Amino acid sequence: xxxxxxxxxxxxxxxxxxxxxxxxxxxxxxxxxxxxxxxxxxxxxxxxxxxxxxxxxxxxxxxxxxxxxxxxxxxxxxxxxxxxxxxxxxxxxxxxxxxxxxxxxxxxxxxxxxxxxxxxxxxxxxxxx
Amino acid sequence: xxxxxxxxxxxxxxxxxxxxxxxxxxxxxxxxxxxxxxxxxxxxxxxxxxxxxxxxxxxxxxxxxxxxxxxxxxxxxxxxxxxxxxxxxxxxxxxxxxxxxxxxxxxxxxxxxxxxxxxxxxxxxxxxxxxxxxxxxxxxxxxxxxxxxxxxxxxxxxxxxxxxxxxxxxxxxxxxxxxxxxxxxxxxxxxxxxxxxxxxxxxxxxxxxxxxxxxxxxxxxxxxxxxxxxxxxxxxxxxxxxxxxxxxxxxxxxxxxxxxxxxxxxxxxxxxxxxxxxxxxxxxxxx
Numbered sequence: 527x528x529x530x531x532x533x534x535x536x537x538x539x540x541x542x543x544x545x546x547x548x549x550x551x552x553x554x555x556x557x558x559x560x561x562x563x564x565x566x567x568x569x570x571x572x573x574x575x576x577x578x579x580x581x582x583x584x585x586x587x588x589x590x591x592x593x594x595x596x597x598x599x600x601x602x603x604x605x606x607x608x609x610x611x612x613x614x615x616x617x618x619x620x621x622x623x624x625x626x627x628x629x630x631x632x633x634x635x636x637x638x639x640x641x642x643x644x645x646x647x648x649x650x651x652x653x654x655x
Numbered sequence: 656x657x658x659x660x661x662x663x664x665x666x667x668x669x670x671x672x673x674x675x676x677x678x679x680x681x682x683x684x685x686x687x688x689x690x691x692x693x694x695x696x697x698x699x700x701x702x703x704x705x706x707x708x709x710x711x712x713x714x715x716x717x718x719x720x721x722x723x724x725x726x727x728x729x730x731x732x733x734x735x736x737x738x739x740x741x742x743x744x745x746x747x748x749x750x751x752x753x754x755x756x757x758x759x760x761x762x763x764x765x766x767x768x769x770x771x772x773x774x775x776x777x778x779x780x781x782x783x784x785x786x787x788x789x790x791x792x793x794x795x796x797x798x799x800x801x802x803x804x805x806x807x808x809x810x811x812x813x814x815x816x817x818x819x820x821x822x823x824x825x826x827x828x829x830x831x832x833x834x835x836x837x838x839x840x841x842x843x844x845x846x847x848x849x850x851x852x853x854x855x856x857x858x859x860x861x862x863x864x865x866x867x868x869x870x871x872x873x874x875x876x877x878x879x880x881x882x883x884x885x886x887x888x889x890x891x892x893x894x895x896x897x898x899x900x901x902x903x904x905x906x907x908x909x910x911x912x913x914x915x916x917x918x919x920x921x922x923x924x925x926x927x928x929x930x931x932x933x934x935x936x937x938x939x940x941x942x
Contacts (some may be wrong), residue, residue: 533894542791545807550842564685580800623918632736633906635918637841 554639563646569655570599577640580631599654605623609652612645687885688758688909689775692784692827695750695937696769697745698854699868700905700913701831704786704819706771706798709748710942715742717908719933722919732931740908744769753831756909762795763909775821788815792909804848808839815852825858835911843877850874850914856890864890866899872914882920882929884913906931 529545578585578594580652585594592601602617603609612618616627623629635641647653674765693703696713707713710893721735729735742756742765752797767790775784791896794809796802815833824858835848840935854868870884919929 545810545838546812546836547807547838548846549808549839550844550846551804551839552841568670576801579797580802583797613814628729628735629918630736633738633912634916 551637554637563643563650567653567655568643568647568650570647570653571655573643577644603652607648607652610649612648615648618645618648671730674713686776686778686780687783689777689821691774692821692829693856694864694890694892695899695935695939696754696921697899697935697937698829698856699866699888699899699901699935700870700884700903700908701829701852701854701868701910702767702769702788702815702817703854704771704784704829705819706750706769706786706927707744707752708866708941709746709749711746712940712942713754714938714940715740715744715754716936717742717933719903719906720931722906722928722931723902724928725741738906738908758908760907761912763792764795765790765792765909775819783818783820786819788811788817790909790911792911801854803839810838811911812836813909813914814828815910819913821865822938825864826855828855829853833910833914835914837911837915840915843872844915845876848872848874848881848911848914862892864892866890866901870905870914879918881915881917884917895939895941897935898939901933901935902930903933904929 531628575598578598582595584590585592587593587596592598592604592606594601606615606617608614618641619625619627620630621636621644623635669844693705696702696705696715697717707882717740719738721729721732721737723731731888738758738760740756740758742754744752744754744767746752750768754767755765756767767788769789771784772787773781773785775781778829790813792811794803794811813833813835815831815832817829819827819829829852829918831854833850833852835850837846840846850870850872852868852870854866856864856866858864866886866888868884868886868888872881872883882904884903884905886901886903886905888899888903890897890899892898892933904921905913905930906919907913907917907918919931921929
């Protein structure tokens with residue numbers, strides 16, 4: 527018992543003492559959410575869909591509405607996105623947790639650049655490209 | 656004559672000696688540790704200085720609903736996404752309690768320990784109780800979400816010194832400075848957050864008390880500073896069981912999550928937009 531305790535202390539401490547460090551996420555491209563992403567079209571398939579991996583744990587077939595796993599574009603356009611008007615879209619409101627919509631993902635707000643990418647995509651007309 | 660002087664001196668000093676002995680004896684009898692300042696392991700959002708007895712097991716359940724008026728058609732937040740923590744704590748020594756818990760939001764797995772450093776005594780020779788609380792948390796969200804570059808990016812730490820005083824049978828107060836550390840943060844934030852919390856309990860009947868808990872982050876970020884937390888609650892307790900019902904603007908349950916990331920601030924609009932209902936339940940089993 528004593529030996530085991532010693533062993534665990536040594537292993538635990540050595541793992542523990544070296545696991546604390548200071549790091550920051552790399553700086554993301556600045557996106558002010560001004561509405562046109564610098565005139566470049568945002569691709570739904572290449573740029574927006576990869577963001578949804580964090581949502582599909584709950585927003586899946588048989589889970590919470592809307593289903594963002596299969597056919598996410600059609601499901602989002604069915605009442606959650608107003609093409610060309612992010613401010614009026616429940617999707618955008620939920621990312622900020624404003625206007626009577628709970629913050630999504632719950633408890634941890636996305637970085638501004640991710641949110642603004644979604645905003646610009648909606649403001650560009652929410653194209654399925 | 657000289658001998659008489661010595662004798663007189665001795666006789667005169669004896670009562671003092673006896674007196675001092677008596678005081679010492681009284682002190683020994685009186686100087687037992689004060690009763691615990693709080694009923695359970697949590698005041699509301701912050702841990703208390705309370706340690707478990709040796710071989711006691713505590714089951715902890717914590718729940719935070721959605722904000723009261725934040726959603727539409729969600730029954731004051733009851734139907735909104737809610738945060739849950741289930742935890743266990745075990746007293747392996749009178750002065751050391753260890754625990755583990757799992758939380759729904761961000762899938763936080765926390766390993767925690769609490770060490771009793773000082774115990775308040777009834778004679779007031781030691782006027783406060785001091786405990787150290789620390790934890791190590793692993794964010795267990797799925798790999799494919801691109802949230803972490805290295806495995807160690809999932810780790811965060813919390814260290815808190817809890818200074819508590821039981822003023823009388825009704826009023827207890829604690830002050831708790833803390834340091835939270837995240838291995839990786841957004842580049843506008845800092846990895847360490849220094850904060851201080853103040854909490855108090857006032858008994859309004861033998862089993863019911865009113866509690867308040869206020870947490871103030873001190874470290875300033877470049878932008879998006881986390882908002883301070885304020886919680887008001889009622890606690891119902893028996894010898895082995897405590898039930899706390901409260902409103903708070905903290906939706907996280909693991910402390911460093913609140914101190915670093917809380918976005919529910921007082922300027923969000925109507926008062927209840929940022930506040931939510933929650934409860935904590937603890938049950939202690941003595942073996």
